Amino acid sequence: MNIFALSTGRGPSGIAIIRLTGKDSLQISKQITKKNNIKSKEVNICKFHDPSSGTVIDEGLLLWSPGPNSYTGEDLAEFHTHGSNAVISCFLRVLGERENCRLAEPGEFTKIAFQNNKIDLLEAESIGDLIHAETDLQRQQAIKLIQGNASNYYNSLREKLIKSLSYIEAKIDFTEEDLPHNILKEVHSSIKQVHKSIKKILEDQKIGEKIRDGFRISILGDVNVGKSSLLNLLSKREAAIVSEQEGTTRDVIETYLNIDGYPVILADTAGIRKAKNKVEKEGIKRAIKKAKDADLILIMVDASKKTINRDLKKLINKDCILVFNKSDLEKKIPKNVFKENNQILISVKKNKNINNLIKTIKLKLSKKFMKTNDILITKERHRIKLEATLKEIEKFLKKDQKKEIETAAEDLRLATRHLGSIVGKVDVEEILGSIFQDFCIGK
DSSP states (O other): OEEEEEOSOOSSEEEEEEEEESTTHHHHHHHHHOOSOOOBTSEEEEEEEOTTTOOEEEEEEEEEEOTTSSSSSSOEEEEEEEEOHHHHHHHHHHHHTSTTEEEOOTTHHHHHHHHTTSSOHHHHHHHHHHHHOOSHHHHHHHHHHHTTHHHHHHHHHHHHHHHHHHHHHHHHHTTTSOOOTTHHHHHHHHHHHHHHHHHHHHOSTTHHHHHHHOEEEEEEEOTTSSHHHHHHHHHTSOOSOOOSSTTOOOSOEEEEEEETTEEEEEEEOOOOSOOSSHHHHHHHHHHHHHHHHOSEEEEEEEGGGOSOOHHHHTTOOTTOEEEEEOTTTOSSOOOOSOTTSEEEEOBTTTTBSHHHHHHHHHHHHHHHHOOSOOOOOOSHHHHHHHHHHHHHHHHHHHSOTTTSHHHHHHHHHHHHHHHHHHHTSSSOHHHHHHHHTTSOTTO
């Protein structure tokens, strides 16, 4: 079966790219272009026709890549047309009318590439992350994974497990043979190194997932201090209702932002004070819970009031940024005891010193989360598999490998299987659908 799809966004646009892959893609391309000498690794300038009527659809470019030297590993054609909706619709209709040719499912091109060993499972997932990347940090992370940094590392750990397992199986099968006496000691040492490496990856504060999904920042503060106005200013839209009436914000309001390349989920919360009713009390309760789950907290204080409310003081820790608003009314940061905290004087109303606040947020995130370890976990699936690998290795290390050598070998087999499933070495069929369904149709 041949599959096709629009790989660029829907028109109108200057250019649209339509992909076609499968064993009949060259023959179909010849029918549409009426050219018998389509060249690979060259740009073919041609007219595209409807084979049924002979009418011209458009004039453009054809790039032809024979398998296995293509993205999918199969014969692959790319039709570059003008990006009007009329041209795209007509072209897709014509392809759909060809025999053994159908519209691709989401991610099916990449799924075929994986099945043809052009990429591994981790690289395939990273292509999906790159497609959905909205910040430079997300782009950088996806590119590193596509280049195979993590795959190579996981494969090297898996090879160590396989080598150790082969030694143990040799010990089981050839107990009477003249095998080295210290073979189990060497195996134990190698497995401990793998255990240490995996444990280091897991102790990452979930930085990879945070880059992929967004760092969580909560704004806490007095009522009417300007929390909602700050959220609106940073998001450049009216995401939250702003009013002079106290206690307008009752529930948590979240918005996704790109703060100087950092993906951020910013939360505006209810003002912290002695609650006057049940609804406000619930809002404050949610605000405090959201702050506890946040990666960074902005404690917002009215600089003109000279003091910090007692209930708010209880929530301040050394990782918070103290944001003193209304510098248009007060030119200095009020004296306070929180010397360890970053403290910034701003005016949301006058849009003053906001850039300094953004720089401080970025610096705070980079210090808190950026690690030297290049191997970052980006998906919960990877974390679960690594934890399962670690669990089996720990079971292996606790065993008396002379008396329980056969069950110890089974522990290593399971550890190898869990680790291999991250890059798609084993047991991947049940997870393929969930991975590729989030892709674009033409990818």
